[in-house]
Amino acid sequence: MIKLDNLTKVFDTPKGAVVAADHISMEVPRGEICILLGPSGCGKTTTLKMINRIVQPTSGKVFIDGEDTTDMDTQSLRRNIGYVIQQIGLFPNMTIEENITVVPKLLGWDKARYRERARELMAMIALEPDAFLKRYPNELSGGQQQRIGVARALAADPPVMLMDEPFGAIDPINRAVIQDEFLKMQQELKKTIMFVSHDIDEAIKMGDRIAVFREGKLVQYSEPDDLLAAPRNAFVESFLGEDRALKRLNLVKVNEIVSDEIGTVSPGDTLEQALARIDDFGYQNSILMVNDQRQPVGLITRAVARTTRGYCRDHFQNVPATVGLDDDLRKVASLMFAQDTTWLPCVDDEGRVCGQITQRAMTHHLGARFRAAERTAQAAAETTSKE
CATH class of the missing domain: 3.40.50.300 (P-loop containing nucleotide triphosphate hydrolases)
Known part of the structure; x- marks a missing residue:
């Protein structure tokens, strides 16, 4: 134009x-x-x-x-x-x-x-x-x-x-x-x-x-x-x-790096079941509790699941924060720092859990772009030197 x-x-x-x-x-x-x-x-x-x-x-x-x-x-x-x-x-x-x-x-x-x-x-x-x-x-x-x-x-x-x-x-x-x-x-x-x-x-x-x-x-x-x-x-x-x-x-945006692999439990699950699910996702120290609409309602920590008996509905913490698929990573990083967490659940427009985002995934995504740029610049410099 x-x-x-x-x-x-x-x-x-x-x-x-x-x-x-x-x-x-x-x-x-x-x-x-x-x-x-x-x-x-x-x-x-x-x-x-x-x-x-x-x-x-x-x-x-x-x-x-x-x-x-x-x-x-x-x-x-x-x-x-x-x-x-x-x-x-x-x-x-x-x-x-x-x-x-x-x-x-x-x-x-x-x-x-x-x-x-x-x-x-x-x-x-x-x-x-x-x-x-x-x-x-x-x-x-x-x-x-x-x-x-x-x-x-x-x-x-x-x-x-x-x-x-x-x-x-x-x-x-x-x-x-x-x-x-x-x-x-x-x-x-x-x-x-x-x-x-x-x-x-x-x-x-x-x-x-x-x-x-x-x-x-x-x-x-x-x-x-x-x-x-x-x-x-x-x-x-x-x-x-x-x-x-x-x-x-x-x-x-979150939707570029969100992972749909996220462990969840229901309010009626036992803490023993919650601990097993946490171990399935070994890099996390907690697991998300969701309701029948798959909306996040709480968080079960590894410490509670390991030392307590009972049901998840009686021993959960509040979910510190959630992020939407259209949110940018600056917002995600800010929430992670504020809540002292390395992962956050992602929700869709109806508030239903659709995945998670982790600090590790963010770091890898950003770093990969810089590494690719360095390789391109190096290849261009080598081509110029040969000419």
Whole structure:
């Protein structure tokens, strides 16, 4: 949907020419979010602004849905590209409804259509239309204004959106909420988005692809998992940080490594039976007790099963936590550390036990990806040396 072909920007300064973007070539597939990441002054915002010609390219081309935009009318180009900036840029003398409907009005939408679009978008960004549409920007919090900025960019239903650190000025709690809401919207809307950020965690969370910039050059363009597992050079590796293996916890879902081999007992089973089942799964010191619907209702420990007689229903502990199949490994690791456990039961949408996840499985999965990346890099280096 977006293709940059040797896009270059050179600024003339009193001290001479400065190359802000140096022959940037990349493609963003339809419906994906591409994060432009890098330190301040690396060229990511300049690259973004050349797409809608807020900054005029020195050379190179931009293609939108296969069409060369070089000779396209600038106003027409911008009206078909949503644009969201960190400073939000709402018009202070306009109501929220008027702010949202600016572009649809310019495009000639009738009143009923653009007013309905405003209400639809307010619901989408989780703000009550009747409570907010007639207010002015200064009556809203910073986080609410940022949501309105996103709604305004979406108003005319543009196929492409450009976002320049849109959530950077919001406090961490509200930023996480808005990021989550935006990702939910994106699942439905499937916009093609280029998104400038300097926050690595945000990039990993939001991006389908990440482009790392340094001194005006595109250094690496990869999917988040590939970027973390196989940084191209020392700069990318240092920029990602020493905890890049832990950052991958955000990218892996429980359903990728869950094991359906999990021992269970029923409330009517004896503790002797529970101990035998624990021994069948020798790496665990407890076993899960489930009801007739296979929902977890308790935990029988090895210590209790070994020293006590009776039935499981009379000697169980509470289940410390469960995880869902769509949870990421960061949540799982946090729960394991908090509960001092090396495994957790996994449940489906109805709360029924469908397997377990262990620290060992998590470690093996993460490590295997890094080992594979090392082997690939080594093979590439050997091929280069032979040539």
